[in-house]
Amino acid sequence: xxxxxxxxxxxxxxxxxxxxxxxxxxxxxxxxxxxxxxxxxxxxxxxxxxxxxxxxxxxxxxxxxxxxxxxxxxxxxxxxxxxxxxxxxxxxxxxxxxxxxxxxxxxxxxxxxxxxxxxxxxxxxxxxxxxxxxxxxxxxxxxxxxxxxxxxxxxxxxxxxxxxxxxxxxxxxxxxxxxxxxxxxxxxxxxxxxxxxxxxxxxxxxxxxxxxxxxxxxxxxxxxxxxxxxxxxxxxxxxxxxxxxxxxxxxxxxxxxxxxxxx
Numbered sequence: 001x002x003x004x005x006x007x008x009x010x011x012x013x014x015x016x017x018x019x020x021x022x023x024x025x026x027x028x029x030x031x032x033x034x035x036x037x038x039x040x041x042x043x044x045x046x047x048x049x050x051x052x053x054x055x056x057x058x059x060x061x062x063x064x065x066x067x068x069x070x071x072x073x074x075x076x077x078x079x080x081x082x083x084x085x086x087x088x089x090x091x092x093x094x095x096x097x098x099x100x101x102x103x104x105x106x107x108x109x110x111x112x113x114x115x116x117x118x119x120x121x122x123x124x125x126x127x128x129x130x131x132x133x134x135x136x137x138x139x140x141x142x143x144x145x146x147x148x149x150x151x152x153x154x155x156x157x158x159x160x161x162x163x164x165x166x167x168x169x170x171x172x173x174x175x176x177x178x179x180x181x182x183x184x185x186x187x188x189x190x191x192x193x194x195x196x197x198x199x200x201x202x203x204x205x206x207x208x209x210x211x212x213x214x215x216x217x218x219x220x221x222x223x224x225x226x227x228x229x230x231x232x233x234x235x236x237x238x239x240x241x242x243x244x245x246x247x248x249x250x251x252x253x254x255x256x257x258x259x260x261x262x263x
Contacts (some may be wrong), residue, residue: 004141005056009033009063009077009084010124011117012091014041016190017140021088022057030086031056035073037063059080064091066110070120077125083132086223087125089162090120099153107154114158122169126178135165135178138168138223140176143186143236146244163229170228172233182229183219186236188212 001183008025012018013034026049034057038044042059047058060076062069077084095102095110122137129135141163144156163182170180187209215232222230229239 001236005031005082007031007033007058007077007082007084008088009035009073009121010088010090011035011121014038014045014260017185017188017212017216017219018088018090019045020213021090021138021220023052023213024220025086025088026053026055026057026218028224029055031044031058033058033060033066033082033084035060035062036091038063053258058192065113067112067116069112070117073121074124075180084125084128085134086136087121088138088140088159090138091117092140092142093161094152095154096151097154098150110154110158114155115161118162119165126169126173130173130176131180133177135173135182136223137166137169137173137178138183138219139181140183140185140219141166143231143239143243145184146240156185167228179223179226181219181223181227183215183222184229184231184236184240185210185215185219186231186233186239188215208262247258 006029008022008024008030008212010018010022010032013022014036015038018036022034022045023072025032026095032049033054034042034045039059042061046057046059049055062071062072091113093110093113095106097235099107122139126135126137127150139162142155142159145160145163147156148160163184164197166180166182173180187207188211190212210232218232231240
């Protein structure tokens with residue numbers, strides 16, 4: 001027997017954009033299966049959201065960078081008869097460094113977190129959605145998807161996978177009446193950044209960095225309005241258009257002549 005409650009599953013729900021996506025979905029009456037590897041923050045999310053909204057928060061503590069995490073999440077939902085109507089692949093990590101110098105474990109982790117786990121969650125829960133002819137999938141990419149730049153040679157290309165995978169998935173699932181959207185935020189004031197180095201308040205004031213609650217609300221609205229992609233902010237829309245046409249030799253010169261990364 002399926003649980004009659006409406007459920008949304010959100011990865012990376014314990015902080016940043018994921019926290020606020022969970023809240024936006026709670027406002028719309030969804031109980032949330034909040035997935036993260038931060039149990040204390042998940043517990044805090046549960047207390048605050050259940051107190052504020054007439055919904056249930058189910059916390060699932062797991063390292064999404066592990067190879068079998070998608071199957072374990074799916075099996076948990078099957079065991080407890082949770083029908084996931086909304087799937088949000090939001091979890092991410094930002095790794096600065098040259099690809100051949102980044103720790104091997106971190107390299108494997110970012111590939112699993114941004115590519116393997118979200119793709120497999122779409123595969124597993126998407127099949128359920130097809131059977132019911134109902135469902136919503138929101139994948140969170142990044143404007144770095146158009147920036148195959150040195151120093152973020154792992155982050156940008158894995159986010160590019162998410163963007164183009166989502167585009168193809170949307171076409172495949174359209175005939176089953178399943179809505180698929182890619183959210184493509186720019187710099188957002190979350191824990192991915194060291195705020196002591198990035199001067200977050202100034203960047204937010206200048207519009208360079210967005211508030212996570214603003215990005216989350218825009219993403220959820222785009223999903224339920226069946227937008228293929230959504231890029232929050234005029235500056236970010238310009239970046240998506242202009243950065244791909246920067247010649248590679250210019251990128252090489254900038255990288256050679258500046259100290260963007262520590263030795």
